[in-house]
Amino acid sequence: MGGLQVEVDPAELGLDPDRLDRVDAALAAYVDAGKLPGYDLAITRRGRVVHTSRYGLRDVENNLPVTGDTLWRIYSMTKPLTAVAVMMLYEQGAFQLTDPIARHLPAFAGSRVYTGGSDVKVMTVPTPEPIRIWHLLSHTSGLTYGFHRMHPVDAMLRAHGYEWGSPPDVDLADAVDFWASLPLLFTPGTEWNYSVATDVLGRLIEVVTGQSLDAALAELVTGPLGMSDTMFRVQGRDVDRLAALYLATPDGGLARNHTLGDVCLDPPLLAGGGGLVGTTADYQRFARFLAAGGELDGVRLLSPRTVAYMTRNHLPGNADMQTFGRPVFSEIPQTGVGFGLGMAVVIDPVATRMICSPGEYNWGGAASTAFWVDPVEQLEVVFMTQLLPSSTYPIRPLLRQLIYGALLS
Numbered sequence: 001m002g003g004l005q006v007e008v009d010p011a012e013l014g015l016d017p018d019r020l021d022r023v024d025a026a027l028a029a030y031v032d033a034g035k036l037p038g039y040d041l042a043i044t045r046r047g048r049v050v051h052t053s054r055y056g057l058r059d060v061e062n063n064l065p066v067t068g069d070t071l072w073r074i075y076s077m078t079k080p081l082t083a084v085a086v087m088m089l090y091e092q093g094a095f096q097l098t099d100p101i102a103r104h105l106p107a108f109a110g111s112r113v114y115t116g117g118s119d120v121k122v123m124t125v126p127t128p129e130p131i132r133i134w135h136l137l138s139h140t141s142g143l144t145y146g147f148h149r150m151h152p153v154d155a156m157l158r159a160h161g162y163e164w165g166s167p168p169d170v171d172l173a174d175a176v177d178f179w180a181s182l183p184l185l186f187t188p189g190t191e192w193n194y195s196v197a198t199d200v201l202g203r204l205i206e207v208v209t210g211q212s213l214d215a216a217l218a219e220l221v222t223g224p225l226g227m228s229d230t231m232f233r234v235q236g237r238d239v240d241r242l243a244a245l246y247l248a249t250p251d252g253g254l255a256r257n258h259t260l261g262d263v264c265l266d267p268p269l270l271a272g273g274g275g276l277v278g279t280t281a282d283y284q285r286f287a288r289f290l291a292a293g294g295e296l297d298g299v300r301l302l303s304p305r306t307v308a309y310m311t312r313n314h315l316p317g318n319a320d321m322q323t324f325g326r327p328v329f330s331e332i333p334q335t336g337v338g339f340g341l342g343m344a345v346v347i348d349p350v351a352t353r354m355i356c357s358p359g360e361y362n363w364g365g366a367a368s369t370a371f372w373v374d375p376v377e378q379l380e381v382v383f384m385t386q387l388l389p390s391s392t393y394p395i396r397p398l399l400r401q402l403i404y405g406a407l408l409s
Contacts, residue, residue, distance in 0.1 A: 002067065002068035002069040002281070003040070003052070003054070003067065003068015003069060003279070003280065003281055004042050004049050004052050004068065004280065004281045004284060005049065005052070006049055006050065006051060006052055007048040007049045007050070008048045008049075008050060009050075010043075010045075010050040010051055010406075013045045013046055013048065013050055014045070014407060014408055014409035015043075015045065015050055015051065015406045015407055015408065016406050016408050019402075019405055019406035019408075020043075020051050020403075020406045022402050022405070022406070023041070023051075023053070023399065023402045023403060023406070024041075024053045024055070026398060026402055027039050027041065027053070027055065027395075027399075028055050028056075030393065030395065031055055031056040033252075034252070034253055034254060035248070035252060035253075035254070035387075035392075035393060036056065036368075036385060036387055036393075036395075037056055037057050037058070037060050037243070037244070037246050037254060037385070037386055037387065038054070038055060038056025038057045038058055038065070038066035038070075038243070038385065038386070039053075039054065039055060039056060039066065039383065039384065039385040040052075040053075040054040040066055040068070040070060040072070040280040040383075040384045040385075041053050041054070041280075041381075041382070041383050041384075041399075042280050042281070042284045042381070042382045043379070043380075043381050043403060044284060044287070044288060044291075044379070044380040044381075045377070045378055045379050045380075046378045047288060047291075047292070047378075049284070054066045054067070054068065054070075054280075058070045058241075058242075058243040058244065058386070059243070059244045060244065060246070060254065060256070061244070061256060066243070067241075068279070068280070068281065069229070069241055069279060070241055070242075070243050070279065070280075070384075071229065071234060071238060071241045071242045071243065071277045071278065071279060072243050072277065072278065072279070072280070072367070072369060072384040072385070072386060073243070073245060073264060073277055073365070073367050073369075073386065074276050074277065074278055074283065074365045074367075074369055074384070075274040075365030075366040075367055075369065076273065076274050076363060076364065076365045076366060077276075077283065077363055077364065077365045077369055077370075077371060078198075078271065078272060078273060078274050078275055078276040078365075079198045079272070079273055079274070079342055079343070079363060080286070080290075080342045080343045080363055081217060081221050081222070081230075081276065081286065082198050082201055082202055082205070082217070082272035082273065082342070083137055083198070083201070083310065083341055083342025083343070084220075084221055084290075084301065084302065084310075084342070085205055085216065085217055085220045085221050086133070086137065086201050086204065086205065086341075086342075087302060087306050087310060087341065088220050088221070088301055088302060089205065089208055089209070089220075090306075091302065091303060091306060094208045095133060095204075095208070096133070097132070097133050097134040097137070098132050098133070098134065099132060099133050100130035100131065100132055101130070101131045101132065101133060101135075101136060101200065101204065102130060102131070104204055104207050104208065105176060105180070105200070105203060105204065105207065107176065107177045107180035107181070108130070108131055108180045110126075111126075111127045111130065111131060111142075111180065111184055112124035112125060112126055112127060112183050112184065113125055113126075113127045113142065113183060113184045113185075113186060113187055114151075114152065114153055114183040114184065114185055114186075117152065118152050119152040119153070119155035119156045119159065122152060122153075122156075122183055124183045127142070127184060127187055127188065128187055129187050129188050129189055130188065131143075131184070131188045132188065132189075133201075133204070134314070134341070135188040135189055135197070136197040136198070136200055136201050136204075137197075137201065137314075137341040137342055138192070138314040138315070138339055138340070138341060139192055139193060139194055139195055139197055139325075139339060140188060140189050140190070140191065140192055140193075140314075140315070141184070141188050141193075141195060141197045141200075142184030142185050142186045142187065142188050142191075142193070143179060143184065143185070143193070143195035143196050143197050143200070144157065144185050144193055144194075144195045144196070145157070145194060145195055145196060146158040146162045146163040146164075147163050147164055148193075148194070148326075150326065151185055153182055153183055153184075153185055156182055157179075157182070160178065162175070162178075162179075162196075164260055164366075165260065165263055165269075166268075166269045166271075168268065169268055170268060170269055171268050171269055171270075172199065172202060172203050172206065172213060172269050172270050172271070172272075173203060173206075175196075175199070175269055176199070176200055176203040179196055179199075179200065185326075189316070191324060191325060191326065192315060192321050192324045192325030192326070192339060193325060193326045194325075196273060197273070198272050198273035198274075198342070199271050199272050199273040199274075201272055201273075202270065202271065202272025202273065203272075205217075205220075205272065212270065213232070213270040213272055214231070214232045214233070214270050217272075220301070221286075221301065222282075224299050224301060225285050225286060225289055225296055225299065225301070226285060226296075226297070227278065227282040227283075227285055227286060228282070229278055229279040229281070229282045230276055230277070230278035230279070230282045230283075231276065231277055231278070232264070232267060232270050232271075232275050232276060232277070233264065233265070233266055233267065234264050234265055234277055235265065235266070239265065242264070242277065243384075243386040244256055244386065245257045245260055245367060245386050245388065246386055246387055246388070247387075247388050247389075248387060248388070248389070248392040248393075254387070257388060260388070264277050274365070274366065279384075280382055280384045283371060283382045283384070284380065284382045287371055287373055287380040287381075287382055288380060289301070290307060290311075290361070290373055291373045291375065291378070291380050293307050293308070294306060294307045309341070310340050310341040310342060310343070311340050311343070311345055311359070311361040311373075312340055312345060313338030313339065313340060313345045313347050314338070314339060314340055314341060315338045315339055318338065318347060319338065320334060320335055320336055320337050320338050320347060320348070320351070321334035321337055321338065321339055321344070322334045322335040322336075322337075323335075332354075332394065332396070332397055335348075335351045335352060335353070336348035336349065336350070336351025336352040336353075337352060340361060342363075343361045343362060343363045344361065344362050344363055345359065345360070345361050346358055346359065346360040346361075346362075354397055354400050354401065355400060355401060355404040355405075356372075356374065356400060356404070357374045357375070357376035357377055358376070359374075359375050359376060360372055360373065360374045360375070360376070361373055364390055364396060365390065366388055366389060366390055367385065367386050367387060367388055367390065368385045368386075368387045368388075368389075368390045368392070368393075368395055368396075369383060369384050369385060369390075370382075370383045370395075370396045370399070371383070377407060379403075379407075381399065381403060383395075383396075383399060
């Protein structure tokens with residue numbers, strides 16, 4: 001039901017239909033093998049939808065199929081939307097990117113940096129450099145995630161209920177205050193580490209706008225872009241459209257995750273770093289908005305120069321995440337891939353060992369979802385599914401090799 005429709009024969013825009021069939025066959029093979037419940041894919045070129053496919057089940061136990069209006073947990077694909085809202089406020093003069101975040105969120109005024117010790121007894125020193133807003137946007141703030149399981153501060157987060165979610169009855173303001181009390185992994189700006197930084201930016205949006213994050217994002221981004229099926233809370237009849245969430249089992253099968261699967265029904269914490277649910281069609285509109293330089297269907301939210309600035313590599317010395325950062329929860333190394341403001345940016349296609357273009361920007365979600373925008377090829381891809389963790393299978397690189405293999409001109 002519903003969903004995106006192909007707008008033009010792909011051959012007219014340089015894609016081979018037979019080679020696109022390979023994409024569908026490869027994804028269907030994962031579903032037929034019981035490794036993936038279902039999926040929804042949209043490919044857009046030069047602003048027009050050239051290919052869509054969906055297959056499998058949004059709810060295995062109840063035999064409910066994937067449909068065009070299926071709601072997917074996009075997890076970290078929330079981050080680019082939050083970054084866009086932040087940059088819209090920046091364009092309005094609400095703050096400077098160099099502002100210390102403590103100027104707006106005072107809990108960060110006493111930030112300290114980890115120097116040694118365990119999660120129960122840490123050694124710290126005052127940070128010589130404060131966390132600035134651009135550090136949060138580029139994930140160079142020194143903050144972390146509990147699920148990384150690589151540092152004593154990660155363990156401190158887990159001990160207080162912050163791993164894949166947050167403790168019950170904790171809202172965003174409370175969570176940010178707690179995160180501010182923990183040591184930073186490093187001096188801001190000296191390394192890259194994937195973290196709760198974008199959730200902190202969500203709280204910044206709340207403070208600056210005087211609105212809750214859901215209301216602010218709806219007013220700033222999703223409302224103007226017509227993304228009416230993108231939301232933090234799933235309620236009423238929308239619950240029936242929500243794709244169930246699954247974990248990969250050791251034998252290559254699937255197990256339904258009821259705990260995380262219910263989080264988005266009525267979350268106390270609105271997570272700008274990973275809390276949104278939405279349809280493929282909605283996210284395709286967001287990708288088209290970025291590809292068009294901050295405008296869609298006559299509605300402009302950002303200057304083209306701001307979008308261009310966001311989608312440049314902001315890591316010092318044009319470094320990639322692999323060399324400047326710490327290992328991340330990913331199925332592939334981040335060699336040749338830098339980070340902009342809110343999303344990854346390809347800086348060296350050869351180093352990635354995948355066919356792509358310099359300047360491509362992208363990100364994915366924990367449930368194996370992904371999107372990318374390739375300005376050189378004028379290509380946008382949105383892939384939705386429902387499998388944790390995203391590192392289980394190399395679906396994202398497989399998509400790339402098959403889709404680029406279908407581009408003939």
